[in-house]
Amino acid sequence: MLYAIAVLFAFQLLGEFLVRVSGLPLPGALVGTLLLLIGLLFYKRLPKPLEDTAQVLLQNMMLLFIPVIAGVMLxxxxxxxxxxxxxxxxxxxxxxxxxxxxxxxxxxxxxxxxxxxxxxxxxxxxxxxxxxx
CATH class of the missing domain: 1.20.5 (Single alpha-helices involved in coiled-coils or other helix-helix interfaces)
Known part of the structure; x- marks a missing residue:
């Protein structure tokens, strides 16, 4: 699971870096997600640790929205x-x-x-x- 979280953070960091360097008007997390998608398309399969971690994140997605909701309330x-x-x-x-x-x-x-x-x-x-x- 640690491997998969590291991969997800690495792609998000890469996306943030590319947005800042290139000046793209997109969120870095979106660019990182698109890069992850492209990588998985070339890899042609979803690694089991990444699938398991994604499943856990999806099951707890409501917890991930709490900071967004708090930001909207601010x-x-x-x-x-x-x-x-x-x-x-x-x-x-x-x-x-x-x-x-x-x-x-x-x-x-x-x-x-x-x-x-x-x-x-x-x-x-x-x-x-x-x-x-």
Missing amino acids: EFGHLRREWLPFVLACVAGAAITFTATALTFRFFLQRQRTLQSSNKDNDERTPEQEQPA
Whole structure:
């Protein structure tokens, strides 16, 4: 687990470094996460310690939001003055996330059905059908 946490922090640190050096208008944690994704795509598998650590983090995700919520409460006066853009951003962000999730889910369901039907077609062929004429 220590290995996986070190890897996660290393990628976040690398992302922070790249943002500061390049001046990208993105959060360093996001850049680090994208670098981790690219690394895992090249590695072509998820290491078991990283998977286990990610599972623990996901199970305790609400604890990770406490500092964010506290930060929002510290800026409550600013939010009171600028509530409309905040509410619009929250609603639009939720709508975009919901739509992207639904479209992704639909894509993978259709892909799974296509794969299942092609496997079913292959299983139903008789040996005479598979031999060249």
